[in-house]
Amino acid sequence: MIDLSAIRRESVLGRALRAPLRLIPPATVLPIAQGPLRGARWIVGSATHGCWLGCYEAEKQRLCVAYARPGMTVFDLGANVGFYTLLFSRLVGAAGTVHAFEPVERNLGYLRKHLALNGVSNAHVHPVAAGRRTGRADFDPSRDPRTGRVVSAATPSTLTVPVGSLDDFVYREGHPPPQLVKIDVKGGEGDVLDGSDRLLSEERPTLFVAIHGLDQWRRCYELLTRRRYRIEDLKGVVLDRDIEHDEIVATPG
Template identity: 45%
Template sequence: MDLEQISRKSLLGQVLRLPLRLIPPQMTMPIWLGKLAGKKWIVGAGRNGCWLGTYEYQNQRVLEKTLKLGNTVFDIGAHAGFFTLLTSVLVGEKGKVFSFEPLPQNLGYLRKHLSINSITNATVMAAAVSERSGMASFRETSGSYQGGISSQGTLQVKMVSLDELIASGEIPVPDCIKIDVEGHEKFVLLGAKSLLESAHPTIFLSIHGRPVYQQCCQLLESLGYKIQVLDKPDGGELPKNLDLIASYPG
């Protein structure tokens, strides 16, 4: 059961979460379920589903089926590192994970999680990813999962382009890219257009907003990618926020 799928406002959601509120946020817990079972997680770093092991469970399963030992993965919008931990396990010692995250608080948790779990195949990139390199204004919110690049932001962060980083030799060509950047998805893809055209990495994309969905699909399909929406509802229009996988035929 994915606790995050149960509304916090419902009676069931309130009852299930009540005992979880008693756990100190600074406490380190073993992750209960899934491929990360036994790994360590700081309770206050993210949602309870992280240390329970149920966080975005469907996306976990899709990654498990897709990634292979020795793969190179980019985790863009890594937050506190749940999917960085997962992909580091899935690709094994010979694989590599590059974890991109601009927010200082999240970076602290991310580095701590890698340290307490003795993860040696993941590299932290303290930057936001966009269509070009430089500096950008970042809008912070009360929730650590939200926020993003915005002209109204008050935090200045480093901004990088995947194409420029690869051309400089700073990072290798990836087999898979996971992107969760709160509405900035199109710009991440634009900054990786040469990479997508030449290497065709598989892309896991969390979409925030229907216009962004249309823009990303149009760009990816123009590059020859096939789009599959995960957990697509039967009939009716697509939800505002959704996850998809883009793969290159053959």
């Protein structure tokens, strides 16, 4: 799999490879070119070109293939425009279910369009942010739709969005528990884990967690090791608390 993201934008090769991509109209729908989502229909301007090229987060895609199985229930937290929602939908098959959580209207529009373009019937969209407790929170949507996040204080640019904890989603609302959870919530990962205490203790799902900063790394490490999770990087190397990592896989011990 060619990973365009591994080639620096500022390099001569990076500029040469990316220049033609700017000529493609943003509304163009193309089949994803390679990888486990090959052939899926994708809106070019919805996200980075790596998505429709199929090379976006190639290593993480390989892990999804390794862990997601037919019939599983998967939660996609921070679903954005639906790349991983589509991937999990394909991997779990008709007998499985994907629940996609995304609070940003712009992203929700593309997420729903991608599901419709691909005739997906086993994925359910929830227009909420995952967090510590159910309620509402201030959310900074950011100029880059990939980096919106829940914030502690409102500013002129923030929005108020609904928030739900996974414990409430499963045990109060009655949704089947997941066997696999992908978390990419731009600095809110510790709050998501706090709001999943019962789920992690009783159901023991595998977790893919994107970590944003040293404080979140240490917080997540403590939360997960206290619940007897084994923490590895994407290559399967067991991790130490004192060395920050930005992507982890947590499996029940």
